[in-house]
Amino acid sequence: MSIKEQLTWAEKQLKESCQRPRFEAELLLAHHLNKERTYLHAFDDREVEHSELFRMMVARRANHEPYEYIVGSASFYDIHLDVEFGVLIPRPETEILIDLVAEIIEKEELTSIAEIGVGSGAISIVLARKFPKIDIIATDISYMPIRVARRNIENFHLEDRVTVIKSNLLDEVTANIELVVSNPPYIANSFKLEKNVAEYEPKEALFGGETGDELLKQIVLDVKARGIKYLACEMGYDQKEPMIQFFGEIGIEFYTFYEDLAGFDRGFLVEFNILKEGEKQ
Ligand SMILES: C[S@@+](CC[C@H](N)C(=O)[O-])C[C@H]1O[C@@H](n2cnc3c(N)ncnc32)[C@H](O)[C@@H]1O
Structure with a gap:
């Protein structure tokens, strides 16, 4: 699936748990790809590699786990700063x-x-x-x-x-x-x-x-x-x-x-x- 498709899927998953599901989907995908969010918009037809890992992160967030614990870092x-459970x-x-x-x-x-x-x-x-x-x-x-x-x-x-x-x-x-x-x-x-x-x-x-x-x-x-x-x-x-x-x-x-x-x-x-x-x- 492409970046665009992954984001559409993730946004749907995060609707219940997040106030800004699209934004959080983008943050998680940008983190997964180790890129800036702007990359997602510029190259939205590119395939997402190891998408199962991205989907696991989305599932954690959909279960209300704080974004910072999922990515292991807080601004x-x-x-x-590194953060963890x-x-x-x-x-x-x-x-x-x-x-x-x-x-x-x-x-x-x-x-x-x-x-x-x-x-x-x-x-x-x-x-x-x-x-x-x-x-x-x-x-x-x-x-x-x-x-x-x-x-x-x-x-x-x-x-x-x-x-x-x-x-x-x-x-x-x-x-x-x-x-x-x-x-x-x-x-x-x-x-x-x-x-x-x-x-x-x-x-x-x-x-x-x-x-x-x-x-x-x-x-x-x-x-x-x-x-x-x-x-x-x-x-x-x-x-x-x-x-x-x-x-x-x-x-x-x-x-x-x-x-x-x-x-x-x-x-x-x-x-x-x-x-x-x-x-x-
Ligand atoms: C609200 S957190 C603050 C963490 C950090 N200073 C911050 O502002 O993000 C409170 C911290 O106090 C620690 N703590 C709780 N009781 C304590 C005690 N009796 N003596 C020392 N630290 C304690 C907790 O383990 C926790 O890390």
């Missing part, structure tokens, strides 16, 4: 968190930061590429993200400056850290996710506990207890009020929230009031 910020596909909203953290790093000339929940390595890799002088320690509790993040870090030759360790939150981090960034699991356990997320993405990357904000609050407490000055976290759209209340309860004064591009509350920045030696509260 994020200005890079492409067991590792969260980085989301565009997390790019906002990076820009906010970048502003603090630049302004305060920070050189030592930590990330909690490294996943594919998305946040740490983009930050390390932006700031050649920073060192990052990134933690994750699961084996798969650690493996994939290390591979991505090596692909960008950042292994001298980005170290990934297995740790619950910051428990195993011994270095002096100036800022912690995290996109932790923050979804409530009972929240019904769409099939493409619920059935394919790792639960430990998504669910934060019964109310969802348990891990976020623990991160705030840990960073405060360690005397680290800055914390930047992504959070759920409905977690601003509980976090404000929590900040009040534990005496945090300096914080701001930010929104994503759709106008939903999406995260917060905290500047802890660190007392220098000799200062009185």
